[in-house]
Amino acid sequence: xSVYRRNAFRATAAGALALILAxxxxxxxxxxLRLVPQADLKILDTVQTTNNITSNHGYMVYDTLFxxxxxxxxKPQMVESYSKSPDSLTWKFKLRPGLKFHxxxxxxxxxxxxxxxxxxxxxxxxxxxxxxxxxxxATGGDTFEIRLNKPFGLVLETLAxxxxxxxxxxxxxxxxxxxxxxxxxxxxxxxxxxxxxWVPGSKVVYKKxxxxxxxxxxxxxxxxxxLAKVDRVEWLVIPDSNTAVQALxxxxxxxxxxxxxxxxPLVRKDPNITVKVIDRVGTxxxxxxxxxxxxxxxxxxxxxxxxxxxxxxxxxxxxxxxAEYEKPCWAVFICGTPFETQAGVGDWAKxxxxxxxxxxxxxxxxxxxxxxxxxxxxxxxxxxAHAQAVVTAQKLREIGMTVELAAIDWGTQSARRQIKxxxxxxxxxxxxxxxxxxxxxxxxxxxxxxxxxxCDGKNWxxxxxxxxxEKIRLEFPLAPPEKQKEIVxxxxxxxxxxxxxIPAGQFFAPVAFRKNLSGILDTPRLVLWNIEKK
Amino acid sequence: MYVFLxxxxxxxxxxxxxxxxxxxxxxxxxxxxxxxxxxxxxxTAEDVAKIRAKLGLDQPLMIQFFTWAGxxxxxxxxxxxxxxxxxxxxxxxxxxxxxxLTVMTLFISILLAVPLGVIAAWRVGSWIxxxxxxxxxxxxxxPGFVIGYVLIWVFAIELDWLPVxxxxxxxxxxxxxxxxxxxxxxxxxxAYMALIARITRAAMLETLSQDYIRTAHAKGxxxxxxxxxxxxxxxxxxxxxxxxxxxxxxxxxxxxxESVFAIPGLxxxxxxxxLRRDYPVIQGIIxxxxxxxxxxxxxxxxxYTVLDPRIRY
Numbered sequence: 075x076s077v078y079r080r081n082a083f084r085a086t087a088a089g090a091l092a093l094i095l096a097x098x099x100x101x102x103x104x105x106x107l108r109l110v111p112q113a114d115l116k117i118l119d120t121v122q123t124t125n126n127i128t129s130n131h132g133y134m135v136y137d138t139l140f141x142x143x144x145x146x147x148x149k150p151q152m153v154e155s156y157s158k159s160p161d162s163l164t165w166k167f168k169l170r171p172g173l174k175f176h177x178x179x180x181x182x183x184x185x186x187x188x189x190x191x192x193x194x195x196x197x198x199x200x201x202x203x204x205x206x207x208x209x210x211x212a213t214g215g216d217t218f219e220i221r222l223n224k225p226f227g228l229v230l231e232t233l234a235x236x237x238x239x240x241x242x243x244x245x246x247x248x249x250x251x252x253x254x255x256x257x258x259x260x261x262x263x264x265x266x267x268x269x270x271x272w273v274p275g276s277k278v279v280y281k282k283x284x285x286x287x288x289x290x291x292x293x294x295x296x297x298x299x300x301l302a303k304v305d306r307v308e309w310l311v312i313p314d315s316n317t318a319v320q321a322l323x324x325x326x327x328x329x330x331x332x333x334x335x336x337x338x339p340l341v342r343k344d345p346n347i348t349v350k351v352i353d354r355v356g357t358x359x360x361x362x363x364x365x366x367x368x369x370x371x372x373x374x375x376x377x378x379x380x381x382x383x384x385x386x387x388x389x390x391x392x393x394x395x396x397a398e399y400e401k402p403c404w405a406v407f408i409c410g411t412p413f414e415t416q417a418g419v420g421d422w423a424k425x426x427x428x429x430x431x432x433x434x435x436x437x438x439x440x441x442x443x444x445x446x447x448x449x450x451x452x453x454x455x456x457x458x459a460h461a462q463a464v465v466t467a468q469k470l471r472e473i474g475m476t477v478e479l480a481a482i483d484w485g486t487q488s489a490r491r492q493i494k495x496x497x498x499x500x501x502x503x504x505x506x507x508x509x510x511x512x513x514x515x516x517x518x519x520x521x522x523x524x525x526x527x528x529c530d531g532k533n534w535x536x537x538x539x540x541x542x543x544e545k546i547r548l549e550f551p552l553a554p555p556e557k558q559k560e561i562v563x564x565x566x567x568x569x570x571x572x573x574x575x576i577p578a579g580q581f582f583a584p585v586a587f588r589k590n591l592s593g594i595l596d597t598p599r600l601v602l603w604n605i606e607k608k
Numbered sequence: 609m610y611v612f613l614x615x616x617x618x619x620x621x622x623x624x625x626x627x628x629x630x631x632x633x634x635x636x637x638x639x640x641x642x643x644x645x646x647x648x649x650x651x652t653a654e655d656v657a658k659i660r661a662k663l664g665l666d667q668p669l670m671i672q673f674f675t676w677a678g679x680x681x682x683x684x685x686x687x688x689x690x691x692x693x694x695x696x697x698x699x700x701x702x703x704x705x706x707x708x709l710t711v712m713t714l715f716i717s718i719l720l721a722v723p724l725g726v727i728a729a730w731r732v733g734s735w736i737x738x739x740x741x742x743x744x745x746x747x748x749x750x751p752g753f754v755i756g757y758v759l760i761w762v763f764a765i766e767l768d769w770l771p772v773x774x775x776x777x778x779x780x781x782x783x784x785x786x787x788x789x790x791x792x793x794x795x796x797x798x799a800y801m802a803l804i805a806r807i808t809r810a811a812m813l814e815t816l817s818q819d820y821i822r823t824a825h826a827k828g829x830x831x832x833x834x835x836x837x838x839x840x841x842x843x844x845x846x847x848x849x850x851x852x853x854x855x856x857x858x859x860x861x862x863x864x865x866e867s868v869f870a871i872p873g874l875x876x877x878x879x880x881x882x883l884r885r886d887y888p889v890i891q892g893i894i895x896x897x898x899x900x901x902x903x904x905x906x907x908x909x910x911x912y913t914v915l916d917p918r919i920r921y
Contacts, residue, residue: 116690116691116884117691122646123648124647124650125649251662253658253661254662255646255692257692274693275876275880276775276872310870312773313867314867314868317772317867317869318773320760320765320772321772321870324765324772326771326773482639483640484645485641485642485885486640488640489639489641489885492641492656511650523650532653532654534650535653
């Protein structure tokens with residue numbers, strides 16, 4: 075063997091050995107929490123999009139001015155103290171000392187004000203608050219004020235809203251137009267985003283923020299001390315549900331945020347895994363009609379749908395398939411919350427199928443329905459919407475409607491539901507689409523997106539129009555807390571007369587995690603602070 | 609030969625241009641709106657319209673095309689509408705897993721399937737032949753995800769030898785890399801082994817019936833020599849063609865296996881981008897795929913001349 079060959083051989087052998095030794099196990103031990111998230115993180119901007127996964131990312135890297143505790147009460151988070159003037163028109167806030175962004179900059183009142191302003195141009199709760207606001211100004215390095223034109227009873231709830239939370243970003247970031255994507259992720263939250271390890275569609279990495287200053291109170295819901303108890307968090311996108319479950323069983327991942335329900339029996343058999351509902355509020359399945367074109371431009375035809383729907387368990391068992399995670403519920407503003415009411419709920423809810431079908435047919439006749447085709451959008455790759463669409467199609471056929479179940483994907487539904495015209499003008503016309511909304515957004519007339527019914531055609535897809543319903547809805551933010559329930563009752567009564575949408579039931583998605591984890595908080599969204607891994 | 613190479617490369621340019629125009633048109637004419645997906649389910653039409661305008665998606669199609677084509681001519685594939693990552697970076701992140709999977713799958717397939725096909729042809733009609741053909745039918749018939757699940761259950765869960773899912777780059781260690789890639793490669797290789805074994809057998813059967821093979825036997829040459837030097841060499845053209853097609857398919861079309869094993873390959877990137885209507889990403893990937901197809905075909909054509917001296921360009 076020549077010297078050259080010998081050296082080459084040695085170099086190759088040394089290289090191979092180095093490759094073998096350079097395994098993850100030789101790295102310095104650190105606690106790593108591995109989560110299979112509900113979806114892939116594609117967008118970092120928590121204002122530009124209302125997607126849940128982006129809000130979950132926000133909870134990792136940003137902090138909020140206020141947060142809801144376990145009893146859904148707004149508690150100060152970044153705010154140290156606050157006060158309200160006697161006329162309720164001026165709210166003064168002071169930030170906690172020592173708050174820092176991940177780039178080392180101190181969090182100031184200007185950051186908070188800019189973040190509120192950006193949020194309020196896009197997120198419905200903020201948009202509503204701004205209708206009452208005269209100005210929002212920084213009055214010092216760590217103090218700011220919200221000055222109102224007229225009293226608005228939901229200031230703290232708006233600042234603490236958990237579905238599309240108001241995260242505080244750097245002033246420079248918050249000055250971006252809300253429709254232009256913020257591509258940075260520099261917050262002041264308990265974890266820091268590791269951009270260089272982000273592989274969209276595969277992996278998102280966060281590391282503990284060593285400079286985070288948690289509140290002294292214990293963690294409670296979204297409120298209290300947000301202590302990061304692991305060094306690193308990895309979101310691993312596993313598109314195949316079965317593989318995700320096998321990875322959990324084997325311990326390659328620690329948590330599945332939303333395990334597929336038909337695989338739960340497999341997960342439950344494993345003594346090392348816990349399956350638990352942490353979201354006590356739940357999610358509302360809904361379907362929405364196009365109110366601009368026949369037949370559902372007629373309130374009688376929409377009422378017929380209430381009778382056609384009748385027993386919500388048909389929807390829930392199709393979507394979920396586990397009775398313990400299903401809750402038939404006709405309370406528009408969510409069962410189990412302070413605004414649960416049976417006002418306006420008619421005899422369709424009794425679930426007498428035969429009577430319901432007869433009543434639905436009679437209502438359709440009154441509406442003048444003559445067998446026109448009803449297009450039900452069916453995004454087949456999105457299980458929750460697809461399962462609902464199939465059930466709706468069958469129920470409509472049972473009441474004598476002609477149904478076209480249009481098989482599409484979610485992306486097409488998102489585009490197609492923007493079409494206002496009827497089939498004579500646009501072949502993409504639609505009559506019904508299905509979706510769902512988090513209970514904490516749906517449980518208030520302020521944040522329940524499908525309820526607004528102003529007749530300006532600018533409300534949510536389907537464009538219901540009823541001035542009376544809208545008038546009652548707008549009483550809500552002006553009312554003192556003790557009057558709110560009464561308003562909700564009137565609102566729901568009117569709701570079931572004009573039927574802006576059909577609630578198809580409430581469900582609760584469990585989280586599955588390995589038993590070596592402790593400290594998972596009971597929150598409507600899975601948050602990853604306070605979790606310890608043994 | 610060089611003239612042929614240059615001619616083929618030049619001929620590839622209009623192919624790629626046509627593919628580019630076709631894909632752009634198809635994507636933008638198909639229903640779907642990335643702005644609506646970005647805005648989220650609870651956004652209003654007004655929000656969606658504002659985002660669409662910010663992204664320039666409200667511009668006439670021709671303007672959008674020429675903007676993109678202009679970027680392309682400057683070597684810029686653009687950025688993802690969603691993550692704002694450069695498309696070239698997204699593709700770069702996925703290249704290693706995809707190429708690893710392709711090479712390992714072909715390595716296993718060729719290593720096992722060619723000898724099996726040769727032996728089956730040599731022992732045509734015997735139990736070995738029937739066994740190989742039975743295996744080929746099995747390999748074709750059983751869907752990849754079923755094989756994947758079974759392999760996960762046996763080797764990851766029951767035996768605990770290999771991980772269930774994921775991909776570890778080679779730079780992070782040889783064994784972590786290899787352990788992640790074994791099961792998906794075997795899953796994919798089963799179908800390709802079936803294909804290559806059948807083609808090898810068919811090509812070999814035809815070659816083995818030729819007069820020169822009889823002559824080789826009559827000269828007293830050893831059977832392995834006849835099979836490998838005389839028969840396989842001459843039967844190689846269709847086998848190489850099939851392997852070439854396999855390479856092209858593996859680079860872009862193994863979405864199911866990538867999904868089952870959570871491998872972040874180009875196939876999944878493509879499907880994710882299509883579902884979200886992330887136009888720049890889809891266009892960039894298709895461009896890369898069409899380039900890869902052209903390259904693979906070129907290499908296969910070159911190999912023909914090596915394997916069969918009668919072929920000259």
